[in-house]
Amino acid sequence: MSGVLKTAQAGTLESGDIMITIASGPSDSGIVLELDSIVLAQYGKAISQTIRAVLTAQGITDVYIKAVDRGALDCTIKARTLTALGRAGAVLKEDLV
Template sequence: MANNVRTAQAGTLESNDIMLTVAPGPAGSGIQLDLDSIVLAQYGPAIRQTILTVLAESDVTDVYIKAVDRGALDCTIRARTLAVLGRAGFLLKGELV
């Protein structure tokens, strides 16, 4: 699952983007997701679900994720989540060891 996992960041605070910061958590701590969004009332649950789905598909557990959304589309949220996981050192499905 993970190899030398470290804190990483992906995305920007520009309009229609999302900035994600991920940090490893202690074993057994689970996923802690802190979401801040300009469209939290309308799309908060959908944003949260997209991030959690990508984490589940990537077999990632025991992390802290801070997400600051500025109206990103679902495809952008997925891409940024994959990017931050890769930068943090998580081995994603399909990667060579």
């Protein structure tokens, strides 16, 4: 699977969390990531890498992602991204268990 079926969201705007919104992108658009973070200067690259790594591992290529980060740790970022993908129908539920 290379895209997502529907728009979905995971996470909150609480401190220490990240809110991930995923929508399908036009084919061949690639991964379009819009990132907003309170620690953009210190962890912007790391957050972006983490999200892209999850997408790549799931074989997602054409997608639009908006991430609003409130200082989430790596494990949280991975979990929220995976959950958003699951809700978007891009990841099988079993993969999340």
